[in-house]
Amino acid sequence: MAALDTNILVRFLVEDDAAQRAAARKFIRRCIVAGETLFVPVSVALEFEWVLRSGFGFDKPAVVQTLSQMLSSVELSFESESALEVALALYSQSTADFSDALHVALGRIGCGDLEIVVGECGWPTSGGLDATVTNAQTFNQNLIHHCKSGKGTPRYPGKQIQCFVFEMYDEDTKPIDAGQFERFWGVKGGNGDFKYGLNW
Numbered sequence: 001m002a003a004l005d006t007n008i009l010v011r012f013l014v015e016d017d018a019a020q021r022a023a024a025r026k027f028i029r030r031c032i033v034a035g036e037t038l039f040v041p042v043s044v045a046l047e048f049e050w051v052l053r054s055g056f057g058f059d060k061p062a063v064v065q066t067l068s069q070m071l072s073s074v075e076l077s078f079e080s081e082s083a084l085e086v087a088l089a090l091y092s093q094s095t096a097d098f099s100d101a102l103h104v105a106l107g108r109i110g111c112g113d114l115e116i117v118v119g120e121c122g123w124p125t126s127g128g129l130d131a132t133v134t135n136a137q138t139f140n141q142n143l144i145h146h147c148k149s150g151k152g153t154p155r156y157p158g159k160q161i162q163c164f165v166f167e168m169y170d171e172d173t174k175p176i177d178a179g180q181f182e183r184f185w186g187v188k189g190g191n192g193d194f195k196y197g198l199n200w
Contacts, residue, residue, distance in 0.1 A: 002031045003039045004076075006047045006121075008178050013066060014056055017129040020179040027177040032075055040070075042079045042102070043119050049098045055139075064092045083109050100155035118147075122166035125195055127181030137196040140165055140187070144198060165198075 011017070011024035031038055045067070052058040052066060067088050070076055078084055086105035091098045123139035124131040143163065152159035170186035188194050 002036045003041065004028075004044065006044050006051060007182075009040070009044065009048050009070075010051055010056075011178060014052075016056070017179075020128050020181065023177060023179040028075075030177075037077045038075055040076055040078045042084070045078060045084055046099055046102060047118055047121060060092070063098070064088060080106065080109070096155065097153050100153050103155055118161065118163035120164050120166035122185050124181040124184045125186075126184040127176075128179060131181045131184060133196050136187075137198070141198055144200060 008024045008027060011020045012028060015021055028038065049063055049067065052063050058066070067084075071078060071081065071085060071088070083102065083105040086108060087098065087102040090096060090101035090104055094101070096104075121143055123136040125133045125136045143165065147161040147163045150158055150160055152161065165187070167185045167187070169188050169192070170184050170190045172183055172190045174183050176182050187196065187198060
């Protein structure tokens with residue numbers, strides 16, 4: 001079973017960089033040909049919605065349509081798929097954030113107190129159309145500010161959000177099936193020097 005991360009899903013679906021999209025499609029096609037199930041964790045679905053909305057300007061109808069199409073795909077297997085379907089319905093019919101709708105949906109299957117942590121989130125500095133040091137610094141600094149602000153979400157106001165910024169160092173031997181950008185997510189280069197600063 002191959003687990004997909006947010007970046008591969010975004011590059012597969014969003015046509016912002018032809019080379020990266022081609023690489024993501026090649027990776028997914030290879031998995032399908034090999035008979036592997038493409039697994040999407042709940043945390044990836046949650047981050048995927050956020051990236052589409054905040055990074056690419058998708059409005060709610062576009063997000064709902066995209067996630068609905070993904071959930072109906074026979075090639076993808078979602079963790080807690082029934083909860084995601086309920087969350088999407090709640091999200092489309094209310095003013096709640098998708099993360100809050102997901103908390104409610106998880107509550108309906110007995111997981112309402114499940115802590116959702118963003119396992120990794122970041123922006124590459126090279127290897128793609130929008131992969132620049134400036135964009136990476138802006139994205140990660142805004143992410144840190146939001147997570148530490150204590151604003152939380154409408155369902156959980158006043159709560160700090162746990163998130164792991166991806167990542168500390170570049171990885172110059174990381175596989176590049178999805179694109180060259182895979183090796184340039186670090187706040188620091190492979191030599192240990194900071195590429196940009198962040199206020200933690």
